[in-house]
Amino acid sequence: VILNLRHHIARLIWISLILLAVLFIAFSLGLSIGPTQSGMRSAFSALFSTHESNSVLYNIVWRIRFPRVLLAMVVGATLSLGGLVFQALLRNPLAEPYILGISGGSAIGAIIGILLGLSRFPGICLTSFLGSLGTLALILLMSTGKSIIRKDALLLSGVMVNAFCSAIIMFLISITQDARLHNIIFWLMGDLSMTDLPQVVILGAILIPCFILVFIFSHAMNLLLMGKDMALTMGINIKAVTITLLAVTSFMVSATVSFSGLVGFVGLVIPHLLRLVLGSDHRFLVPACLFGGAAYLVLCDLLARTLPQQGEMPAGVITALIGAPLFIILLKKSRK
Amino acid sequence: MIPKIMITSISAVFILLVSGLPASAKPAEDQLGREIRVPDDPKRVVALAPSITEIIFALGQQHRLKGTTQYSNYPAQAAKLPKVGSYVRLDLERIVALNPDLCIAIKDGNPKEVIDRLQSLDIPVFAVNPHNLESMLQTIQKIGGILNASQIAKTLVTDMRSRIQKIDDLVSETDHHPRVFIQIGISPIISAGTHTFIHELINRAGGINVAAGPNAYPHFSLEQVLALAPDVLVITSMARSGAYEKAKKDWYRFSNMPAVRDKRIYTVDSDLFDRPSPRLLNALEILTRLLHPELFKDGL
Numbered sequence: 274v275i276l277n278l279r280h281h282i283a284r285l286i287w288i289s290l291i292l293l294a295v296l297f298i299a300f301s302l303g304l305s306i307g308p309t310q311s312g313m314r315s316a317f318s319a320l321f322s323t324h325e326s327n328s329v330l331y332n333i334v335w336r337i338r339f340p341r342v343l344l345a346m347v348v349g350a351t352l353s354l355g356g357l358v359f360q361a362l363l364r365n366p367l368a369e370p371y372i373l374g375i376s377g378g379s380a381i382g383a384i385i386g387i388l389l390g391l392s393r394f395p396g397i398c399l400t401s402f403l404g405s406l407g408t409l410a411l412i413l414l415m416s417t418g419k420s421i422i423r424k425d426a427l428l429l430s431g432v433m434v435n436a437f438c439s440a441i442i443m444f445l446i447s448i449t450q451d452a453r454l455h456n457i458i459f460w461l462m463g464d465l466s467m468t469d470l471p472q473v474v475i476l477g478a479i480l481i482p483c484f485i486l487v488f489i490f491s492h493a494m495n496l497l498l499m500g501k502d503m504a505l506t507m508g509i510n511i512k513a514v515t516i517t518l519l520a521v522t523s524f525m526v527s528a529t530v531s532f533s534g535l536v537g538f539v540g541l542v543i544p545h546l547l548r549l550v551l552g553s554d555h556r557f558l559v560p561a562c563l564f565g566g567a568a569y570l571v572l573c574d575l576l577a578r579t580l581p582q583q584g585e586m587p588a589g590v591i592t593a594l595i596g597a598p599l600f601i602i603l604l605k606k607s608r609k
Numbered sequence: 610m611i612p613k614i615m616i617t618s619i620s621a622v623f624i625l626l627v628s629g630l631p632a633s634a635k636p637a638e639d640q641l642g643r644e645i646r647v648p649d650d651p652k653r654v655v656a657l658a659p660s661i662t663e664i665i666f667a668l669g670q671q672h673r674l675k676g677t678t679q680y681s682n683y684p685a686q687a688a689k690l691p692k693v694g695s696y697v698r699l700d701l702e703r704i705v706a707l708n709p710d711l712c713i714a715i716k717d718g719n720p721k722e723v724i725d726r727l728q729s730l731d732i733p734v735f736a737v738n739p740h741n742l743e744s745m746l747q748t749i750q751k752i753g754g755i756l757n758a759s760q761i762a763k764t765l766v767t768d769m770r771s772r773i774q775k776i777d778d779l780v781s782e783t784d785h786h787p788r789v790f791i792q793i794g795i796s797p798i799i800s801a802g803t804h805t806f807i808h809e810l811i812n813r814a815g816g817i818n819v820a821a822g823p824n825a826y827p828h829f830s831l832e833q834v835l836a837l838a839p840d841v842l843v844i845t846s847m848a849r850s851g852a853y854e855k856a857k858k859d860w861y862r863f864s865n866m867p868a869v870r871d872k873r874i875y876t877v878d879s880d881l882f883d884r885p886s887p888r889l890l891n892a893l894e895i896l897t898r899l900l901h902p903e904l905f906k907d908g909l
Contacts, residue, residue: 309702309703329705333706337705
């Protein structure tokens with residue numbers, strides 16, 4: 274058993290190290306490439322300039338790109354972890370915060386917050402969380418009691434709640450006739466451009482305890498995947514685990530939605546890819562999703578801000594363009 | 610003594626280099642009533658809206674202008690300047706890369722978050738808030754003030770006031786006030802409410818804005834426009850792929866609308882009508898001609 278544990282820990286460390294290396298490469302690329310590139314080397318020299326200087330390059334690399342790359346990291350990690358958790362709880366590869374309407378509910382809350390003119394933190398964060406809790410409660414009510422882990426009931430409720438959320442979002446947008454509309458539409462498409470360091474620090478401080486909590490539950494997720502009876506015999510309180518994980522994940526997702534809008538498909542693509550490579554043990558998948566999701570969104574955002582000649586596009590457009598086709602391929606493969 | 614002086618001057622140079630502050634700055638109050646410090650002689654100005662670019666060119670201060678926004682197409686030289694995103698969607702990195710010593714922002718349109726971020730990066734942002742003709746004239750004088758072109762601004766504003774006065778005098782000769790619908794959006798149909806430049810232009814040009822109301826940019830259904838029965842319909846066109854010509858044609862289906870019956874549907878250049886810049890007076894003159902051709906018989 275001890276040997277087994279040692280083997281397990283060694284594998285965990287290897288996986289984490291490899292994905293951390295990938296994340297580090299993505300991080301460096303994210304800092305050194307941008308629309309106003311003057312050459313990799315000068316950006317790297319700015320990267321390693323330690324003292325506070327007022328040079329333009331220093332401002333661009335450390336005060337504009339750095340917070341943005343950090344935001345992409347936490348958002349990417351959260352979304353891919355959120356996808357992983359939902360897929361485990363529902364035992365359904367299609368499950369994702371978006372499909373369940375959790376993101377939609379957060380978006381409604383956030384749009385109301387924006388229209389009320391609240392500040393991003395804590396105002397919009399809070400309305401967004403209330404929105405996601407509202408949709409979560411609605412979904413749980415619709416698929417009450419025993420059917421919580423019956424995947425079809427929960428998924429179907431989610432699809433309908435999501436459709437309803439979209440309708441409310443469209444309603445709110447169509448009655449808004451001022452300049453804020455432009456911002457809301459961009460934000461809905463998943464926008465990482467507007468952030469500064471204090472905000473990212475706040476978001477990180479909210480999310481990191483959630484990551485740890487999900488990691489603690491990773492073994493329980495393994496057991497849940499083996500089936501209800503198996504989980505019961507292993508002494509898992511199915512309902513408590515399910516509800517705790519749903520609430521924590523909704524909280525994480527709503528926090529990221531209020532910062533970056535709707536970035537789709539990260540929660541589908543990353544867990545799938547990693548499962549193909551690493552197998553289905555959640556004790557490895559949870560940390561892998563954190564680092565892999567973070568690296569993925571940093572790279573997607575890098576494309577989003579360097580591809581267009583003029584201005585930039587929302588990162589959500591890139592994740593959807595990459596994610597949707599890839600997901601269709603994965604789905605076809607898994608059916609064979 | 611000499612070493613002491615050297616040390617002092619070297620440290621002074623060093624402090625200047627490290628802090629990167631301009632040699633001198635003056636306090637200025639922008640149009641939102643904020644006290645900000647702007648350079649004595651701004652040399653690297655970024656204009657965050659097409660209208661501000663036009664004002665800077667009108668003041669002859671384009672040598673200070675290092676960047677502007679997408680769609681800043683007037684005058685033609687402005688189109689050649691580096692672009693920092695569109696005015697509702699500014700690209701922070703591109704602004705900072707131009708190393709501006711002053712940004713001029715517009716309250717109605719520029720996102721507040723970007724303005725806050727620029728200020729947190731120690732880039733002074735002078736905000737203007739033109740919301741009617743009078744405040745637009747003040748905007749010109751304010752910008753003239755910070756760009757050390759007060760005298761040019763004064764002359765420009767005096768000239769503009771006399772053009773406004775001419776139109777006012779002309780319009781006062783008539784009691785006829787046609788009902789006007791200005792269509793600034795095609796699908797959905799969007800017009801301009803009471804608190805807009807367009808409303809003021811219609812009034813000064815001797816017309817009645819049938820879209821007047823508390824909403825700045827109200828949406829209309831086809832039915833509502835027909836019910837309003839405008840005498841004149843003006844489509845502000847961005848000269849794009851004939852969509853506006855088609856919109857004009859589409860209106861001719863409704864032959865019982867007064868504007869159709871009298872063949873008084875016009876397309877005008879939207880850049881003139883929706884930018885609070887000196888060219889707004891061209892818009893006023895054009896609109897007055899469209900509403901009151903009879904007043905221009907003697908070739909004014």
